[in-house]
Structure formats: C-alpha cells, structure tokens
Amino acid sequence: MDPRVVAMRKVARDQVRCIRRAARLPRQEAARQIAAALRRLAPMTQAGHRADIDRLVAACDVLAYARGEEGAPAFDQDMHANAMKIAHKVTVEHA
Secondary structure, X not given: OOHHHHXXXXXXXXXXXXXHHHOOOOHHHXXXXXXXXXXXXXXXXXXXXXXXXXXXXXXXXXXXXOOOOOOOOOOOHHHHHHHHXXXXXXXXXXX
C-alpha cells in the first residue's frame, strides 16, 4: 500500500478522534479543537466538502474567540454532529 495513503488515513482517523473527544470539553476549547481538526482534514477532502468545512471552521472560530464565554454551556451538539459527519466523509474518501 502507498505510504502516503496510509499516512492520510491515520491523519483522518486521528482527527475524527479529536473531534469526538472535543464534545467533552468546555465550549471554547471544544471549538478550538474542532476547528484545528477540520483544518487538518481540509486539504484531504474533495472540493465539494471544502465549503462545508470552511463554514464550520468559521463558526467554531467565532465561539473559540468570543469574550466572556468561560461559563457558557457545552459546545453546540448540532455543530459537533456536523463536524463528525464531515470528518467521517473524509475518512471514507481515503478508505
């Protein structure tokens, strides 16, 4: 098997795990972690999914850098579900 493909699969799986773990973090940290994971996945995705990633990263950045969010409720579950869906799509593309 091509070592580049193996490496891309590992990166994709690692980012899925990162996004999954982020659900247990405080809102701002979850947003930062999810945005970072999606940024790592972006170069590996098909062009059609890139716009979805960009929108979700932008939304995460708004949450990550908002002031006064220390006591905010948990990360939005719909946003988390969307991030997981995108990450799984990228993983499947490289399966």
